[in-house]
Amino acid sequence: MNRKPTFPALVVVAALGLALAAAGCGGAEPQTQITYPEGYRNWAHVKSMVIHDPAHPLYEAFGGIHHVYVNPRGAETLRRGSGTYPDGSVFVFDLLEANLDGGAYVEGDRKVLAMMVKNAGRYGSTGGWGFEAFAGGDPAQRVVVDAAKDCFNCHAPQQATDYVFSGWRK
Amino acid sequence: MNRKPTFPALVVVAALGLALAAAGCGGAEPQTQITYPEGYRNWAHVKSMVIHDPAHPLYEAFGGIHHVYVNPRGAETLRRGSGTYPDGSVFVFDLLEANLDGGAYVEGDRKVLAMMVKNAGRYGSTGGWGFEAFAGGDPAQRVVVDAAKDCFNCHAPQQATDYVFSGWRK
Numbered sequence: 001m002n003r004k005p006t007f008p009a010l011v012v013v014a015a016l017g018l019a020l021a022a023a024g025c026g027g028a029e030p031q032t033q034i035t036y037p038e039g040y041r042n043w044a045h046v047k048s049m050v051i052h053d054p055a056h057p058l059y060e061a062f063g064g065i066h067h068v069y070v071n072p073r074g075a076e077t078l079r080r081g082s083g084t085y086p087d088g089s090v091f092v093f094d095l096l097e098a099n100l101d102g103g104a105y106v107e108g109d110r111k112v113l114a115m116m117v118k119n120a121g122r123y124g125s126t127g128g129w130g131f132e133a134f135a136g137g138d139p140a141q142r143v144v145v146d147a148a149k150d151c152f153n154c155h156a157p158q159q160a161t162d163y164v165f166s167g168w169r170k
Numbered sequence: 171m172n173r174k175p176t177f178p179a180l181v182v183v184a185a186l187g188l189a190l191a192a193a194g195c196g197g198a199e200p201q202t203q204i205t206y207p208e209g210y211r212n213w214a215h216v217k218s219m220v221i222h223d224p225a226h227p228l229y230e231a232f233g234g235i236h237h238v239y240v241n242p243r244g245a246e247t248l249r250r251g252s253g254t255y256p257d258g259s260v261f262v263f264d265l266l267e268a269n270l271d272g273g274a275y276v277e278g279d280r281k282v283l284a285m286m287v288k289n290a291g292r293y294g295s296t297g298g299w300g301f302e303a304f305a306g307g308d309p310a311q312r313v314v315v316d317a318a319k320d321c322f323n324c325h326a327p328q329q330a331t332d333y334v335f336s337g338w339r340k
């Protein structure tokens with residue numbers, strides 16, 4: 001368990017995705033309308049999790065420590081735990097390396113910053129949410145090629161909570 | 171690594187502390203002037219860490235996943251990374267159980283909520299900070315008996331950052 005997490009497959013996919021996008025092969029929702037979430041570090045912190053074991057099914061994509069944040073627009077629905085998020089709600093999934101340090105996992109460099117943005121009209125084919133991710137947290141390094149395939153497929157079973165995995169921890 | 175963290179020594183100390191306090195043997199700063207930090211879950215999230223290995227020197231007291239939050243009053247100094255925190259600055263150290271779940275550490279029940287509150291005049295003997303902690307996050311279950319011994323001794327070497335361990339992660 002002393003090895004560092006490998007760089008996630010997501011980012012490998014990202015590099016491929018950028019190449020495809022540059023070639024005009026994306027064919028997905030207009031993700032470029034999603035802007036980098038400036039100021040999200042001041043939003044409410046929803047929850048955190050450390051995926052540390054390479055045997056975990058999400059290790060390749062999300063190995064490390066991740067934090068979930070919600071903007072003020074989405075916070076009320078999250079706290080209520082039911083209902084449909086209003087347009088403009090945003091969640092950020094902030095994935096950092098989880099570095100072993102003498103019997104503890106501590107935060108390392110940012111691996112990827114992912115986000116979902118509610119706009120029921122614009123993103124009807126993906127539950128009303130647009131998805132984007134930024135490799136290394138760099139606003140210039142967009143990751144998502146096909147939001148339905150890359151992101152929404154995993155969220156789809158969460159229809160009861162408007163496709164949001166996280167619950168609010170009091 | 172599949173066993174749950176033991177209940178921290180801090181809470182054992184707490185039970186003893188409450189007994190001593192009830193007997194009027196505290197002899198410390200007036201910690202009861204520190205009130206439970208209502209609304210801290212909406213403050214800025216500073217950092218997180220998982221202390222998972224029983225061999226870690228802080229495992230007994232702080233085994234689990236902890237999150238640090240700062241109130242708006244203290245956030246500016248923390249972001250600047252230097253200087254003295256203004257009176258009214260508050261940090262919360264929110265310690266939850268870290269439960270193993272298929273190769274990941276996920277958040278469990280709250281073990282303790284600790285806080286430090288800046289008031290240079292009131293808490294001059296402990297670096298200008300008052301310390302308190304609440305077992306299980308219960309406002310009625312105060313933990314700290316002697317802030318100097320229980321809390322400040324560990325913070326004292328951090329004088330260069332006004333006794334704050336955490337740095338701001340961008």
